[in-house]
Amino acid sequence: MSTIERTLAxxxxxxxxxxxxxxxxxxxxxxxxxxxxxIGRPILTARLRKLVAAGLMERVPYQHHPPRYEYRxxxxxxxxxxxxxxxxxxxxxxxxxxxPTTRLVHAPCGTELEQGFWCKTCAVRFGPTAIRGVPDAxxx
Amino acid sequence: MSTIERTLAxxxxxxxxxxxxxxxxxxxxxxxxxxxxxIGRPILTARLRKLVAAGLMERVPYQHHPPRYEYRxxxxxxxxxxxxxxxxxxxxxxxxxxxPTTRLVHAPCGTELEQGFWCKTCAVRFGPTAIRGVPDAxxx
DNA sequence: CAGACTAAGTTCTGTTTTGATACTTACTTT
DNA sequence: AAAGTAAGTATCAAAACAGAACTTAGTCTG
Numbered sequence: 001m002s003t004i005e006r007t008l009a010x011x012x013x014x015x016x017x018x019x020x021x022x023x024x025x026x027x028x029x030x031x032x033x034x035x036x037x038x039i040g041r042p043i044l045t046a047r048l049r050k051l052v053a054a055g056l057m058e059r060v061p062y063q064h065h066p067p068r069y070e071y072r073x074x075x076x077x078x079x080x081x082x083x084x085x086x087x088x089x090x091x092x093x094x095x096x097x098x099x100p101t102t103r104l105v106h107a108p109c110g111t112e113l114e115q116g117f118w119c120k121t122c123a124v125r126f127g128p129t130a131i132r133g134v135p136d137a138x139x140x
Numbered sequence: 141m142s143t144i145e146r147t148l149a150x151x152x153x154x155x156x157x158x159x160x161x162x163x164x165x166x167x168x169x170x171x172x173x174x175x176x177x178x179i180g181r182p183i184l185t186a187r188l189r190k191l192v193a194a195g196l197m198e199r200v201p202y203q204h205h206p207p208r209y210e211y212r213x214x215x216x217x218x219x220x221x222x223x224x225x226x227x228x229x230x231x232x233x234x235x236x237x238x239x240p241t242t243r244l245v246h247a248p249c250g251t252e253l254e255q256g257f258w259c260k261t262c263a264v265r266f267g268p269t270a271i272r273g274v275p276d277a278x279x280x
Numbered sequence: 281c282a283g284a285c286t287a288a289g290t291t292c293t294g295t296t297t298t299g300a301t302a303c304t305t306a307c308t309t310t
Numbered sequence: 311a312a313a314g315t316a317a318g319t320a321t322c323a324a325a326a327c328a329g330a331a332c333t334t335a336g337t338c339t340g
Contacts, residue, residue, distance in 0.1 A: 003240065004161065005154075007231030012154040013326095014145075021144065025273065030288050040328050045289065066336040068287060080230050081268035082255055086223035091147030094216050100143065100276060106259035107272040115222055118254040118265060119246035125258060128221035132247040133165065136240060154298095170317050180299050185318065206307040208316060 010054055011080070015039055019047050020077060021084050023057065028070040056080065086115055150194055151220070155179055159187050160217060161224050163197065168210040196220065226255055 001009075011017055018037050027036050033044055048071055051057040056077035059069045085104060092100040103112050116125045141149075151157055155177070162176050173184055188211055191197040196217035199209045225244060232240040243252050256265045 003231045003236040004158065004228050007227060007235050008154050008157055010235070011227075012152065012157060014148050014152045015327095017148055017152060018145065031286085040330095041289070042291085042329090043327065046326090066287075066334095076234055078268060079234060081271070082257075083223055083226035083230055085257070085268070085271065086226045087147060087151075088144050090220050090223055091143045094219060095147050095150070096143040102273045103276045105272055105274055106257070106262060106266060107270045109259060109261050110272075110274070111259050111261035113271060114258040114260060116255070116258055117222075117225070117246070118256055119249060119251050120254060121249050121251040122246060126246060128218060128225070130247045131221070131225065131253060132245055132250075133242045134245055134250070136243045171315085180301095181318070182300095182320085183298070186297095206305095206316075 010050065010056075015043060015047050016051065017084060017087065019044070019051065020056065020073070020080060021088070023071065023073045023077070024081060024084065028072055029068075030071075033071075051077070082115070085113075089115060150190065150196075153187075155183060155187050156191065157224060157227065159184070159191065160196065160213070160220060161228070163211065163213050163217070164221060164224065168212055169208075170211075173211075191217070222255070225253075229255060 011020070015037070018039070019033060022033055022036050025036075027033055030041075030044065030048075033039060033048075034041060037044075039047075048057065048059070052059050052071070054076075055074055057071045058074050059071055062068055062070045088104070105111055106113050116127065117131065118125055151160070158177050158179070159173060162173055167173055167176050170181075170184065170188075173179060173188075174181060177184075179187075188197065188199070192199050192211070194216075195214055197211045198214055199211055202208055202210050229244070245251055246253050256267065257271065258265055
């Protein structure tokens with residue numbers, strides 16, 4: 001099983017990306033995920049467990065008396081944000097029936113962000129058509 | 141159902157992204173998809189139909205005598221590549237057990253690409269932590 | 281201090297989706 | 311004439327999903 005196959009076995013379903021995106025938006029508690037996403041409780045349980053096991057989220061106690069836990073993104077989970085942002089943006093541009101209600105902006109200045117590829121040798125930004133896949137010679 | 145939910149209803153499963161990625165890699169025919177991905181034929185049939193119906197791929201005849209068709213990405217399908225690249229790269233960095241066999245490079249110069257967000261006002265590249273979602277006032 | 285409430289799940293049950301294997305159809309090649 | 315090829319379809323068991331109700335442990339309200 002290749003890396004991308006393992007990646008999709010983890011995040012490739014209708015809910016996992018939505019759960020991660022909710023976490024990005026500041027949702028951290030079980031019932032809040034349920035309410036925000038309309039996800040069924042058993043499925044949410046399974047997804048959260050999978051994400052915790054994979055190290056994308058962690059289950060942290062936020063109160064002890066009745067022990068309660070919330071779910072927070074780890075750096076590994078946060079690192080998935082370019083993929084999620086790309087998906088959201090593609091959706092807004094290609095799948096929306098109504099104008100998007102939220103814009104993603106550069107926090108310091110409020111300008112809508114652009115996403116792209118960068119070549120540090122040429123110091124240029126470029127699009128998908130200038131990508132090539134090459135076999136990596138640096139193998140053990 | 142929100143835009144992102146509709147987006148994931150379309151591409152959020154274990155196979156659809158893999159099919160699109162195979163198409164990026166130059167695979168276009170039914171049996172080649174099967175062999176390359178190890179996907180079951182009934183599932184491939186369903187995925188290709190869904191992708192054609194959604195306008196991400198098109199079914200084009202490549203020979204007439206026994207009528208044969210192949211599947212090619214449309215611009216709408218190609219537009220999904222930033223998301224696919226982001227997923228592949230996240231996988232390579234976070235899910236790989238062996239070093240990746242393929243590097244994605246800037247075609248003109250061969251340098252490995254970087255992916256990021258860009259603010260055209262500040263003219264800077266930035267990472268996920270500098271993103272904010274703001275309600276869009278420009279509604280009808 | 282009884283009753284209702286809360287958060288984070290679990291149980292149960294029926295419906296969809298998968299995944300594997302085999303079969304079909306219409307040609308082409310040996 | 312027999313075998314091969316490409317693009318599917320058919321069948322069926324196993325797994326995943328979805329919804330509703332139930333559980334558990336503790337807290338708040340009258």
